[in-house]
Amino acid sequence: MPPDFSAVRDQFPALHQTVHGKPLVYLDNAATTHKPRAVIDALVRYYERDNSNVHRGLHALSMRSTDSYEAARARAAAFINAADPAEIIFTRGTTEGINLVAQSWGPTHLKAGDVILATEMEHHSNLVPWQRLAARTGATLRLVPVAGADAEHGLDLAALDRLLTPQVKLFAFTHISNTLGTINPAADLCARARAVGALTVVDAAQSSGHEPLDVQVLGCDFLSFSGHKMAGPTGIGVLYGRRALLDALDPWQTGGGMVANVTYADATWKPSPERFEAGTPNIADAVALHAAMDFLDGLGRPALAAHDHALAATARAALAEIPGLRVLGPKAGSPRAGLVSFALQDAHAHDVVTFADQDGIALRGGHHCNQPLMRKLGLPSTVRASFYVYNTEADITALVTSLRRIQKFFAG
Numbered sequence: 001m002p003p004d005f006s007a008v009r010d011q012f013p014a015l016h017q018t019v020h021g022k023p024l025v026y027l028d029n030a031a032t033t034h035k036p037r038a039v040i041d042a043l044v045r046y047y048e049r050d051n052s053n054v055h056r057g058l059h060a061l062s063m064r065s066t067d068s069y070e071a072a073r074a075r076a077a078a079f080i081n082a083a084d085p086a087e088i089i090f091t092r093g094t095t096e097g098i099n100l101v102a103q104s105w106g107p108t109h110l111k112a113g114d115v116i117l118a119t120e121m122e123h124h125s126n127l128v129p130w131q132r133l134a135a136r137t138g139a140t141l142r143l144v145p146v147a148g149a150d151a152e153h154g155l156d157l158a159a160l161d162r163l164l165t166p167q168v169k170l171f172a173f174t175h176i177s178n179t180l181g182t183i184n185p186a187a188d189l190c191a192r193a194r195a196v197g198a199l200t201v202v203d204a205a206q207s208s209g210h211e212p213l214d215v216q217v218l219g220c221d222f223l224s225f226s227g228h229k230m231a232g233p234t235g236i237g238v239l240y241g242r243r244a245l246l247d248a249l250d251p252w253q254t255g256g257g258m259v260a261n262v263t264y265a266d267a268t269w270k271p272s273p274e275r276f277e278a279g280t281p282n283i284a285d286a287v288a289l290h291a292a293m294d295f296l297d298g299l300g301r302p303a304l305a306a307h308d309h310a311l312a313a314t315a316r317a318a319l320a321e322i323p324g325l326r327v328l329g330p331k332a333g334s335p336r337a338g339l340v341s342f343a344l345q346d347a348h349a350h351d352v353v354t355f356a357d358q359d360g361i362a363l364r365g366g367h368h369c370n371q372p373l374m375r376k377l378g379l380p381s382t383v384r385a386s387f388y389v390y391n392t393e394a395d396i397t398a399l400v401t402s403l404r405r406i407q408k409f410f411a412g
């Protein structure tokens with residue numbers, strides 16, 4: 001039996017509304033999750049009481065802001081078991097964290113002949129920065145293939161071993177595919193990369209709010225995630241980097257807050273994390289992210305993962321019964337993250353999403369920022385239902401009823 005989190009719904013104000021006269025069934029959590037009252041309150045409390053700039057002032061409010069901001073950093077370190085809060089850089093989100101690595105590490109560590117390795121299932125945010133870095137440095141970008149439907153759209157690990165040559169300097173991969181629901185064996189992938197001396201960048205956008213995460217167990221060098229996909233606010237994220245690596249990196253952006261000494265001609269940098277946080281940071285959202293991490297750990301992340309996996313398995317089984325519906329990714333019985341992507345014969349994904357919206361159901365339809373993967377799968381787009389702690393089996397029943405109605409309509 002999956003853990004029962006039904007009481008948690010009451011803590012999410014946005015869930016208690018009707019859409020087109022129907023109770024909202026929110027199944028677009030892989031795009032962004034809703035926020036519990038504790039997170040909203042933390043944000044309001046910060047602005048009502050502590051609002052002030054950090055690291056600069058000596059007055060009471062500034063000191064309170066600085067303490068809260070640095071407490072959020074220590075909380076983020078504990079959340080992913082980083083050895084040192086200095087390994088936590090606050091960013092705008094997953095995308096910015098990956099770009100930070102590409103811009104800071106890339107140009108000084110890559111040359112023509114080197115290889116950057118990514119995979120065919122990467123979100124554009126973990127693909128395009130590497131394309132640009134390769135073009136800029138003369139390095140080559142190679143991709144680990146995604147296996148076919150019979151192999152459940154997992155990574156082709158035999159191909160990975162062939163691709164992992166000593167020329168590979170960096171391997172960037174997603175922990176969980178936002179389109180397929182595949183959970184990649186992140187610790188194993190990091191170990192294989194380490195064996196050839198390559199650094200690893202883990203895109204944890206879809207795992208940070210759903211799975212227990214321990215960077216020391218994963219053995220990764222960098223890991224990036226977004227607050228808004230884990231019950232936290234938009235505009236804040238975390239880039240984890242191993243301390244020794246960060247201290248040897250040049251900054252990406254420069255300006256106030258990150259400099260040790262400045263003359264009219266030159267400047268020197270503070271160590272990490274300040275080196276990578278130029279300008280006034282997003283203090284309020286870091287403080288609210290702290291509340292989100294407390295909230296998730298209060299529920300218990302293993303229980304949260306079990307809940308999301310169980311809902312996805314139930315949804316997968318129920319959707320597979322609908323005529324003309326093709327489910328992507330892991331098969332029944334295989335591990336699957338809390339999302340199900342599918343294509344309905346005769347109906348474009350955008351039409352399915354529009355029709356479901358009339359039933360009060362929020363889905364996502366499109367290429368999910370995975371255009372090359374969609375082309376490879378031979379699909380213009382898919383529909384995606386993605387689950388979080390407040391979803392219940394009743395939401396799946398509503399989804400299936402709506403999809404059956406839509407299927408009949410389009411099948412004529």
Ligand code: C6P
Nearest residue numbers: 030031093094095123125178205226369
């Ligand atoms: N995926 C989705 O609906 P940002 O936008 O920086 O918070 O996250 C980017 C990102 C990176 N990697 C993966 C695996 C992701 O899923 C996402 C965001 C959303 O699937 C928006 S496209």
